[in-house]
Amino acid sequence: MDYALQAIDLARQLGAEYADIRIQYTKTEQIFLQNQSIKNVNNSELNGYGIRFFKDGAWGFASNYKFNADEVAKTVRKAKEIAANSAKINKDRKLVLATERGYIDSFKTPIVKDPFDIPLNEKVDLMLEVNNKMMSYAPVKRATFWIMSDHTDKVFASTLGSYIKSQTWTVEPSFTATVVGNDDSQSRSLRPGGSSAGWEYIESLNCLDAADRVAREAIMKLNADSLEGEARRDLILDPTHLGLTMHESVGHPTELDRVLGWEADFAGISFATPEKLKNYQYGTKEVNFCANNLLPNGLATAGYDDDGVPNQKWYIVKDGILNEYGTTRDTAPIIGEQMSRGCSRATNYYDFPINRIPNLYLEPGKEKLTPSELIAGVEDGVMIEGQGSFSIDQHRVNFQFGGDMFWRIENGKITKPLKKILYRSNNPEFWNSVDGIADKRFWKSWGVTNCGKGQPMQSGKMTHGASPTRFRNIRVGGSK
């Protein structure tokens, strides 16, 4: 029996102005290894469905994991009842859904090697080899390696006539070497982020060579100096670092639900309010943030969002100016938009879809420019790779970031490694200090698989990207 069609038929009979169902099966494999000991090998599956019922300007949502006609009907009725309760409150403030049509379509992540077809012992052997390589350096006291693979089969159907099947995959590795000295402990990681890809992504990372570098740089960090005090310095931020900075300072503030105050109670609101559209100088004219849910290997690339809106490409920041938001069908009409940009995504079947950051990246510089040329233009600065501590206020204005690896730049050259570096800045200072972005040859993506948002918290996925970028005159210093 097609439960999707059953649910939609019943929702229509019950008077839904709009309704949809997501039937979602997700399987995930996680392997975690620490100091040559396999701590966790887990294969999980999650199967169920969530139904949204929209009537009188209000949503009702119900989810269930029991698959039979009675339970599906019960769940539709429950969603309807909840919507009716919501409508009592919303009678003077009705929600409106952006215009959309139905689609009959399918989507499949183009993968070469299904990670679930790779024998577990092959994965474990690779992880042990990497672990051994890191632990072959005596100061390394702890070496960890985690690999996650997941696959989601989804059927989305709606009262607009949509019937969309999608199959997506995600793979993410992460390994860390931690060294201990007399009065300090430092770590270095390979955290390339997740990718909507198959096992070929892991193979492309050359993990063994990376393990050697990670262990050596962890030791380097332990013996490195920090910076005395905070001063205005230049920064060169590597794509492995910049992904997180743009996620926090551009991605989140341009989610329309935040702008509208829908996340005010927990994740926060946004400084990037609608009167700033088309006139706010978010960054220098070199700064172009492209939202692109069609990006190959992008974690938000899935054909359609969970409103049944097709994936698209648009500019969030164009030539430095705030251009548009990431929107959903229930947020877009509030600022007068007729159509959604397709940013509605739920994590699991039991989650209500929320306004999510799309795949969002900083476009590479248009002129030919190498990272070495960026460095050559810095007299007093720091280059940062990888992610460390990150903290930003609830309006997404003021922030402080650390990193994973730091290099001192003096008189146009990298002179030594550093540790315990922090920089502090805010919007609009930070992105308006950009004066150089390396060209497209140096552009790299970085996928986030654990973006926490919502009440209750959901863990979202999206991909960011950048070329190495130079920021002038930022407050940079060592932690105490």
Place this chain on the structure above:
Amino acid sequence: MRLREFAKSVDLEIRKLCDADDFSFHISESETLETRFAQNRITQHMGKVHLSGYISVVYDNRKGSVSTNDFRIERLPELLKKAKEMAMLTQPDLEYIPTQPKTELKERKNCYDSVVNLTNEAMVDIVAKCIKRAEAEGAQISGMTEKEIEKDYTSGKNGFEVYEEFASFGHSMTMKRGNSETKLAISVMQMEKFDLDNELNNLAIQLNDLTEPHDMDARAIPVILRPQAVENFFGWLTWMMNRRQADEGFTPYTDKVGTQFFGEKFNLYSTDSIKGLYMPSAVGEMEPFRPISYIEKGVINNMPVSRFWAKDKGLEYTPYPGNFVIAGEGVSEEEMMKMVPEGLIINNFWYLRMIDAKKGEITGMTRDGVLYFKDGKIQHAVNNFRFNEIPHDATRRILALGKEEQRSVEAVMPTMLIKDFIFVDKSTF
């Protein structure tokens, strides 16, 4: 079939079918109602039924586990086969410790009818009252009201078995007027402990205190941390204070057990003697819940120790806190303000992150309102700040503690006066 009986039947079947050296089984069923409201309307409204669980097997110290929300009896052979295949293909866990034997557990009551019977209509009424009050205050209100009923069953091959039921009601709300915004959140296991009118009155008072914040630069200054801020700030200790990590040199607590490492006024413990506080029957690695003193008068009495590390190093297994209490002394906020020439009252912190694991240094920002006081009186609201602080250092600067307050089902916290709290940056708002 009710979850307990269903879980028991699955457990029996696993025992029949599973030839592993050891196994553990866990199943959890939850039923939730969640009403999200924002800008004086309901934006999302959910009713969920969810099942989750796992079977973990061990063959020659090799582990494999499967998690699923489909535990139908006819699926068990397939799930066990998958787990076994995974175990056989992997390498041994060199730190494997067998599951616990049958253990006498004290039954704890964490599930009350007043929450279980709460209807969706009643929850919507709560939201309606919040919106009405916000409108009366010329403000907008956002938040979530939620109810959760959870049932859990855990067992192991060697005889350990526990079944627990838990029900909680949570309500959090942020009121915003102009550029001022503030929040209150509470969770309870009995509706009798939730007083909406009182919460709304306190929220409105808190908001009214925040009008026209003055500009102030960051510096080290005395702070009165209200209970929510104390819980967020010191909640980090429960992550950082791991005995193995300390012994291996990763944290500031290396060789500090039994020493006066925290301030004398600082006491952190878990308890079974506070009514209304969540107390599980079992915690951590299948151990009965017991009250534990982690820090007493600044001396580290205990840090969480895993069963492996306990066995390897001849220590007593010590779980992470099942609930946690920071002891108070009953000093009022008014009295605290008179104990220092000036200072800040902090309602809450936000986005706390580790910046130096070895030193135990964390960063974070103030949120939901900051008040400047001088000469024993609140003067005005000020902008938000960023702190970079070390919790154990901060406890050495505690000047006074307020009365203990319970704002969540798992923690009891006092207000706390700390000297020279280190703010390193001011916010632009």
